[in-house]
Amino acid sequence: MTAAGGLRAERVAELLDQEREVYRRNHPGSERVHREADHLLGGVPFHWVNAYAVPFPLAIAQADGAHLVDVDGNAYHDFGLSGTAAMGGHHGSVLRDIIVSDVPGPGVVTGWTTEDAGPVGAQLAERYGLPRWELALSATEANRAAIRLARAITGRPMLVAFRGAYHGSLEELHAAAPGSAPAAGDAVRMLRFNDPGELAAALADEQVAAVIAEPALTNGGGVALPDPEFAAALNTLTKRHGTILIVDETQSGAAGYRGAGHEFGLEPDFLTLGKSLAAGLPIGALGMREELADAAARVLEVHPGGPWSLAGYGATVTAGPLTLRAARRYLSEVMTPDAYDRMNQLSQELSVRLTQAIARLELPWRISSLGAILGLSFREEPVRDGEGARAPDPVPGLRDYLFIALVNRGVLVGNLGGYIVVSPTNTERDIDAVVHAFEEAVRQLRLP
Ligand SMILES: Cc1ncc(COP(=O)(O)O)c(C=O)c1O
Known part of the structure; x- marks a missing residue:
């Protein structure tokens, strides 16, 4: 044929x-x-x-x-389900319920926290096996924060990513597009997915702060699953070279309750999510291992009453009460x-x-x-x-x-x-x- x-x-x-x-x-x-x-x-x-x-x-x-x-x-x-952003189905009733009966409580955006914050963090930790989380406005923003944190923590400049993967509208991963900052892509090494040899060569000079990878490529016409040797190489080579492994589960999270990385044996340092997590309201999430959480907290530290340094992370409307309530209920009632x-x-x-x-x-x-x-x-x-x-x-x-x-x-x-x-x-x-x-x-x- x-x-x-x-x-x-x-x-x-x-x-x-x-x-x-x-x-x-x-x-x-x-x-x-x-x-x-x-x-x-x-x-x-x-x-x-x-x-x-x-x-x-x-x-x-x-x-x-x-x-x-x-x-x-x-x-x-x-x-189509909006590219998994509506993965749990269009939650007409859950969202309506939240908006009609819950919003008059803590509001939509207040700049403070609510009682839903703890349960959302605990749900994410239980599912994805990472103890500390930071919420963001979208998966793009969670990835942007993960990459910046990795550079801040390791003091290294370079990022490794795989051709064919999409991680959001990140300046450095769309460096060839019109309007990009000069040299936006200079600190990125683009590799072939499923090629442990290319990965080994790219990490060898120990200049790479982070490898960002989807557990399986989900953004093309077909889905590319990782070979077992490639999944193992992602774990061992990043550990050997002191590089942070960012596993982007924004879409592959559709694989199961604990995500796709879990099924392929990936051991993420950072894990990012977004899309459907708050029943369709804008949200992103970045999970991290305990060993990295202290270092990340120092980068993100705001000194009460001190100089106001938000260090280039976050957005005003991140994780407001409505979003937190939607995430809490989506995780506990919809995506069981x-x-x-x-x-x-x-x-x-x-x-x-x-x-x-x-x-x-x-x-x-x-x-x-x-x-x-x-x-x-x-x-x-x-x-x-x-x-x-x-x-x-x-x-x-x-x-x-x-x-x-x-x-x-x-x-x-x-x-x-x-x-x-x-x-x-x-x-x-x-x-x-x-x-x-x-x-x-x-x-x-x-x-x-
Ligand atoms: C794997 C992956 N990461 C990140 C993103 C970015 O998500 P958003 O556009 O919601 O920020 C996408 C979007 O399709 C994605 O597929």
Whole structure:
């Protein structure tokens, strides 16, 4: 079979046009919302919203569980779940409950703490096995703090990261993008994921403050799992060279109650989280080993009544009462061990059924999975690194076509990262719907 699996570029282009037309016809309300927001750049509240492969974005009217309804009344099975930020499902009822009944208590943002702080810290410590935590505004901010702290604690300049991983909108990891500070990327060594030899060479001069790694690459079309030797090398080489190991579980946390790193035997010095942790309200979290906590506390120290030195960390609206309450309830009521079990069982079922559909369709494609996250790659061999995870479509426009064809069949998947996220609120009917829509969309490609 050819790499393209016999699919023709002209057919993909033709179907893409047809699906765009169907989308325009079925979404006059979304188009109006887009038009009426013309005082916002690109007609959207935030430019990422324009990254979907549709003529204009959906305007959502209702979100509940794993379902969305747009302003035109079209209903969707949501397997995009905002790139895991809504991993537990859209918590209509929990959030409503918090906002209606809890907020009149401690407020939204006061600059002080609340009684929810202790239980949130204790929950994080119990799950992820790290005793001390600092909250942040987002996962990006948690990673930024982790990297700065690592440099401050070790006194070293360099950072190691892996190609294909995404850790947020960090200046130094997007140094090639327009607008970056001069030399923003000079203190970063970018390596190939799953390559212990490259890692050993990069750490040898002991100039590296931190290695930042996702336990598995979750930000491409397919998921790249770590080889056991690579996971072991992350642990042993960072320890040997006095480098801090930052494990970014922002997305891979979908793998299980204790995160993906735990399953692969990673021993993080710092661990970062964000996204769904406060039921969708902005939050980030940075956990750390006891040995590093004292050093971190000294860097972050504010002297009461003394010179005001916040040392370049944090934001005014971090971890306000509303966020803390949402995090406490999300951790204890929504993402329970049972919820992870259910989510993983459903995603395994979906993985098997999509794999069977691909076999029926006789295509050289592959489903890879990490807990609740499933990736589709257009190649048979497992994805092992960032280059594989972000490989271009074998036929131009193929991923865009699949995305919009699924939208038009009532199924949303992630197209920023290209993957599917299963939620504990999904049912067998949702699984049936995505398999059915996928198979139907792909069959169209085979027609003359
Ligand atoms: C692994 C990982 N880390 C960090 C981030 C940054 O999260 P946020 O954009 O919510 O700050 C992301 C976002 O996709 C991510 O996938």
